[in-house]
Structures are given as C-alpha cells and as structure tokens.
Amino acid sequence: MPLSDKKESVIRAMGIVGELRKNPETLNLSTSDVPSEFDLPASQKALSTPIQFIKGVGPKLASLLEKKGIRTVEDALYFIPREYQDRREIRKISRVEIGKVETVTGEVLAVDIVGFRGGKKKVFEIMVGDGSGVIVGKWFHFNLRFMKDRFKQGDRVIMTGEVRAFGGQREMHHPDIEPFDDTDKLNFGRIVPVYPLTEGLGEKTLRKIISQVIAGYADNVKDGLPQGIVRDRGLMPLKEALEKVHFPGSTEDIGVLMAGRSPARRRLVFDEFFFLELGMALRHKGVAMEKGIPMIDTGELTGRLRKLLPFALTVAQERVIGEIKSDMASAHPMNRLVQGDVGCGKTIVAFISLLIAVENGYQAAIMAPTELLAEQHFLNIHRFAESLGVKAILLTSGVKGKEREAILSGIRNGVVGIVIGTHSVIQGAVEFKSLGLAVIDEQHRFGVIQRGVIKKKGDNPHVLVMTATPIPRTLAMTVYGDLDISVIDEMPPGRSPVETRIYNEKEREKVYAVIKKEVEAGRQAYVVYPLVEESEKSDLMDATNMAENIKVAFPDFRIALLHGRMKAEEKEGVMKGFKDREIDILVATTVIEVGIDVPNASVMVIEHAERFGLSQLHQLRGRVGRGSHKSRCLLLAQYKRSEDAWKRLKVMEGSTDGFRIAEVDLEIRGPGDFLGTRQSGIPDFRVGSIIRDARILDEAKTAAFSLVEDDPELARPENSILREVLRDRWKGRLELAGIG
Numbered sequence: 001m002p003l004s005d006k007k008e009s010v011i012r013a014m015g016i017v018g019e020l021r022k023n024p025e026t027l028n029l030s031t032s033d034v035p036s037e038f039d040l041p042a043s044q045k046a047l048s049t050p051i052q053f054i055k056g057v058g059p060k061l062a063s064l065l066e067k068k069g070i071r072t073v074e075d076a077l078y079f080i081p082r083e084y085q086d087r088r089e090i091r092k093i094s095r096v097e098i099g100k101v102e103t104v105t106g107e108v109l110a111v112d113i114v115g116f117r118g119g120k121k122k123v124f125e126i127m128v129g130d131g132s133g134v135i136v137g138k139w140f141h142f143n144l145r146f147m148k149d150r151f152k153q154g155d156r157v158i159m160t161g162e163v164r165a166f167g168g169q170r171e172m173h174h175p176d177i178e179p180f181d182d183t184d185k186l187n188f189g190r191i192v193p194v195y196p197l198t199e200g201l202g203e204k205t206l207r208k209i210i211s212q213v214i215a216g217y218a219d220n221v222k223d224g225l226p227q228g229i230v231r232d233r234g235l236m237p238l239k240e241a242l243e244k245v246h247f248p249g250s251t252e253d254i255g256v257l258m259a260g261r262s263p264a265r266r267r268l269v270f271d272e273f274f275f276l277e278l279g280m281a282l283r284h285k286g287v288a289m290e291k292g293i294p295m296i297d298t299g300e301l302t303g304r305l306r307k308l309l310p311f312a313l314t315v316a317q318e319r320v321i322g323e324i325k326s327d328m329a330s331a332h333p334m335n336r337l338v339q340g341d342v343g344c345g346k347t348i349v350a351f352i353s354l355l356i357a358v359e360n361g362y363q364a365a366i367m368a369p370t371e372l373l374a375e376q377h378f379l380n381i382h383r384f385a386e387s388l389g390v391k392a393i394l395l396t397s398g399v400k401g402k403e404r405e406a407i408l409s410g411i412r413n414g415v416v417g418i419v420i421g422t423h424s425v426i427q428g429a430v431e432f433k434s435l436g437l438a439v440i441d442e443q444h445r446f447g448v449i450q451r452g453v454i455k456k457k458g459d460n461p462h463v464l465v466m467t468a469t470p471i472p473r474t475l476a477m478t479v480y481g482d483l484d485i486s487v488i489d490e491m492p493p494g495r496s497p498v499e500t501r502i503y504n505e506k507e508r509e510k511v512y513a514v515i516k517k518e519v520e521a522g523r524q525a526y527v528v529y530p531l532v533e534e535s536e537k538s539d540l541m542d543a544t545n546m547a548e549n550i551k552v553a554f555p556d557f558r559i560a561l562l563h564g565r566m567k568a569e570e571k572e573g574v575m576k577g578f579k580d581r582e583i584d585i586l587v588a589t590t591v592i593e594v595g596i597d598v599p600n601a602s603v604m605v606i607e608h609a610e611r612f613g614l615s616q617l618h619q620l621r622g623r624v625g626r627g628s629h630k631s632r633c634l635l636l637a638q639y640k641r642s643e644d645a646w647k648r649l650k651v652m653e654g655s656t657d658g659f660r661i662a663e664v665d666l667e668i669r670g671p672g673d674f675l676g677t678r679q680s681g682i683p684d685f686r687v688g689s690i691i692r693d694a695r696i697l698d699e700a701k702t703a704a705f706s707l708v709e710d711d712p713e714l715a716r717p718e719n720s721i722l723r724e725v726l727r728d729r730w731k732g733r734l735e736l737a738g739i740g
C-alpha cells in the first residue's frame, strides 16, 4: 500500500481496537491483552486524524496546511476565519456605493500592468464588467507571476473590496478576487469565511477542506460544558458553534460577525477560557487542600527588623504583609502573587516574609531573574540579616569550588537561613534542610511548571511570586490564575512622578545639560544603551564607545561602565561604587533594567529609546524617582522610528502609572511578546483573545471557580464529560502538569 493508505488503515484499526476494549466480550479478549495506548476514545482518535487523509488533500497541500498549524482534523475545525464576506447579495457594478465594501461579479475585460511615478512603480490592474458597468481592481504590491497566471481575459470572477472613485472610474484596491462559478453553493450566495492564507493555498481550497472536515468530524467533538452553564449563559451547543463560526447562517448580521461577536464565536471563546480557568481553579483548590507548614509571625526577627528600617511601611505594604501572614499561618501552603508598580517597595515585603519562615525554624529562599539582581538583593538583605543574627548567603553561578561546597553544605545542614540566588537555585543540586518559603522575584519569566519544581525542594513550602512590573489583569488571570493576588497600590511617601520627555539627536546638548545640573547638585545619573558591542551592521553607538564620549563631555565627573559581559565581581564592584556615590554617571546596558535601587540617582537617560518595549522603558524609568529628589527621564530617540515606537514613547511621556502602561503594552504587543516567549507559561489560544474577549474571560473564570467550589473533585455524574474534556485539553494544548 502507499504510505498514506497504510496510515489510514492503522488509524482505523486503532479505532476498532479501542471499541473492542470497551466491549471485550464481543471478541473474548481480556482487556489486558490490549495495549493501553490504544485506549484513546474513538472520538478523540478521529479528531487526531492527520489532515492528509481528508479527500483531496495530498502531501503537498498537507505541508502547506501545516504551515498554518493545521496538522489534524481538529486543528482544521479550530482554524477560525479571520473575517467574513457577505456574498448573499451580489451588486450590479452600476449600483455599488463609493466607500462601502461591495461584492461584484463579472467578466475580466482586460489585465494590465501599468507604470506610474514615471515608470518607477508598477500597478497590476484587472478590469471587470458585468454589463451594467465596469470596475477596476488594482494591486500595488503583487507577485507578478502569480497574478498573471491566475486571471485571463474572459474569465468569470467575483471580487470584494472597498469601492473608491478615481477620476470618474470605480476602483477597488487590493480586493479579494476569485474565479466565479454560480453553481458553487459553498463559495457563493452566502456569507463566506475568509481565512489567513499562505502562498499556494487558496480560500476556496480551504473552505472545501474545512467544510468536509465539519461534515465528517464535528460530531466527534465532545461538548464538555455542563448543561447548567450552557443554559444560564445562553451558549450555543459546541458542534453548532463550530459549524457556524466557519459557515454562518443566512440570516446572520455581517457586522456582528466581523466584530467577532457572533454567538458561535462567543461559545468557542467561552469554552476555551473555561477549561483553562477550570484547570486553574482545580490547581488553586488542590493547593488549598494540601498540607502545609503553619508559621506564626512571632515578631522576634520581624519586630527587630522594623526597628532597624529607616522608614515606616506604607498602608498598602502592611495590608499585603497581613495577607501573607494569614496565608503562612494556615495549615495549607501559601500560593500568592504580589503585584505592584516599580518602586512600590516589594523587596521589604519579601524580606519580612523570609524572616517569618526563619523565625519558625525554617529556611527561606529568594530567587531573582538575573545574577545582578540577586547580588543586589543580597547586598540589601544581608546587612540587615547579619545584625539580626541570621545567616544569608548568595548563591550564583559565579560562586565556585570550595566556597560553593561550603555554601551547599550550609544549606544542607541548616546553618544557612536565607538563600539568595537566581532561578537556578531551585533547579540545581541544591538540597535544603527544611525549606519553608520560596520567594520568586520574577521578570515575567517563571511558568507554572517551575513553580511545581519548588514544591519538591521542601515539604510543600509556601510560595510567594512577585512581579517586576505590573501585569494586566486579564493576563494575570491566564498565567497566574491559580494564585491568590495581592496588590501594593501605593508608593512610599515623598515620591514625585518622574518627569519624562522625548528628545531627538539634535537636542543631545540639552540632555547633557540636565545631567550636568543634577550631578553638580549632588545627584547621580544613568545613561542606558540597548547593546553592549557595536556590530558592523548596526549604527548603534554602543555603550563602550559612549562611556568614552561621556567621559570627554564630562571631564570632571566620575564615570563607570556596566554591562552584561563583565564578570560578576566587576559588576558588583561598579554597582557598589555607584551606590556609595563614588560614581556620578553610570553608563550601562539593560542589565540595570530590573530592581537596581539607588535612591540618590535622579536622571535616567535612555539612548535609542525607540528600541525598547514599554514595560522595559517603565522598568528603566523606575530606577530613578526612588528617593525624595525630583527625578527626570530623558528618552533619546532617533528619527527613524516606527509608528509603534512613537506610540510607546508618547505613552511614557503621558503616564507614570505602571498598570496603565502595562495595559497599553499588552495591546500593542499581544500577550506572547508581552511576557517574552514560551517560558512565560502563557497558553496559546486558538480562538479567544485576552484583550478583545476580556469580558468572556471574566465570565468563564467565575463559572469555573464556582463549579469547583460546588464539586471540587468533579465527581458528580453530570460533570463526567467535563472531566474527560478537561484532561484532554490540559494534556494537549495547555500542557501543564499536575491536573486531574
């Protein structure tokens, strides 16, 4: 047999075996004779049928579909149209309205390539006539070979686009155009889906494949939502939703469809969010039922620390500490996220929590995303810890040999009370005597899975996660949905907002004047660069060169350079020098982005500001304005900046509210980029968007959490399908361990 037939046979055989396993008496087989991987329910197997086995899909088409992420029939079912075209009514060309999106059909009267701008540019034109009039389709960017081969004079075509008027002629620019065939009921006389395509894959082909998949396989999709939820929320059945999202009914409102608010789409989005939040709710409930280590804040260490602090805690800090204390005192492990804007004082909150664990005879660890930040936490914490008689150590990759051995054995035998390090602390061969609390100071980098690893380093230790910058609520719900959330929504007193302004290269002198004035007044300045070393291709001035230039510009000031390729001790030396005011201007790469804390610094100059993301800019700006001095952030941007970059910089000028900035950043960049790659643990949604569909996310979360409240084990008979679907989803797309 050819390979594809073999595959098909095997898949069919697996289906039969699965059925037999359910009813073994029909074959006199004992169940143990059937290998367990054949145990997938038949419906699930049908959905994982490779798309290549659909009629008309050969290997070539299959590889094009794969480019779009369609490998199985299930992928095809969930390949949601990007928009729709209303082809219920076809307009006479003489009747089309300027400014409206219209669909016309007719005959190709002429195909031409026309030069303009003195022949420098070319436009591809197709003139279409239907007897009532003519209209011209124009393509300003086009693949010549592809377009020329596709349409010839005399072809019948259908064309959809916005109608424009140009010198008495009607035109459509970059319309959608396809061959027309009025016996074709799939593509004409209805609302048709428009899919995101890849070259070589046409809309018609895709519509045909998807309509076949719906007809053949939609029955296998398991509708896991409990009837009560479907009814109360007015949702449509899942199968119907899948059909209609691709091929809407003849009476549907095209406006509603285009806005992504059709009942079909709503059902699919709800479904997707619901099963995510259900997993979160179970995880949350699971932790709530685990046995933890109750710890009481005796005040023995924390009380002494409070006396050592040069300031009183803010009301918000006290409230959050209260929430942490009550979590730690309970018989179940804490699982909490602390959010707060840059500079709100999260470190001290973490430190107090660490001390509570130590007071109770346990060890505590705090993990930072970078070595530099770990070093800084160490500098901050260990001077206090020392006076409290608690042994705090720094464990980074820079600590080697005998010293490392000594530290590791100190952690093992319990001499060390507080371990400060990077995330590798929990991944490496570090053994704790009795880890009671792990604090993760993160930069949106730590997924749910890593949090699971921590649990194994101790006997169900308490876990506290702190975000470096605020993250929008919807994102927190999807990434940290299983955590309880605390917000520090207040800044320490005496801070005034950092004044922010955009400058261009010509205004460099003005920027330098600000630095000069501040340093002369006893303050310190940061100058930040996006890169360390100049690459041949880029025209970026690199930090090394600029440090030299700055030295020339400010011969009387003390200037130092800090970058990621320096050795740990060197970096530490520079940071300490800056903190001790032995350095006036610190020229640095983004290694200083997170957490560096020097209250006397009042100027932040960001070179090539157009190259940074919003959250990063906000983080950098947060390095100043930490003391009582009025601070300024100067964004030096080059002329060549994209519209997005300009938008970002304007947002920085207009707002210092980290939560607001995070929302805008999420909107501009989308969730994946906002959190930075896969490590973030963000699920990749097939239908829903946490920005557009925030309302549905809220609803889904409420429904999921209250369901788990009612039936924590999902043991009720009416929830049995739900259990199954949940397991499939979390095993497959959500890929998060430990559920079900």
Ligand code: ADP
Pocket (backbone or CB within 6 Å): 311, 312, 313, 314, 317, 340, 341, 342, 343, 344, 345, 346, 347, 348, 492, 493, 595, 597, 599, 626
């Ligand atoms: P972040 O939340 O960005 O991690 P930090 O914990 O680094 O902020 O705190 C920023 C600065 O504010 C530090 O210099 C810290 O000592 C100071 N700080 C923290 N809490 C208070 C407070 N209640 N009053 C005054 N200063 C505070």
Ligand code: MG
Pocket (backbone or CB within 6 Å): 346, 347, 441, 468, 595
């Ligand atoms: Mg911090």
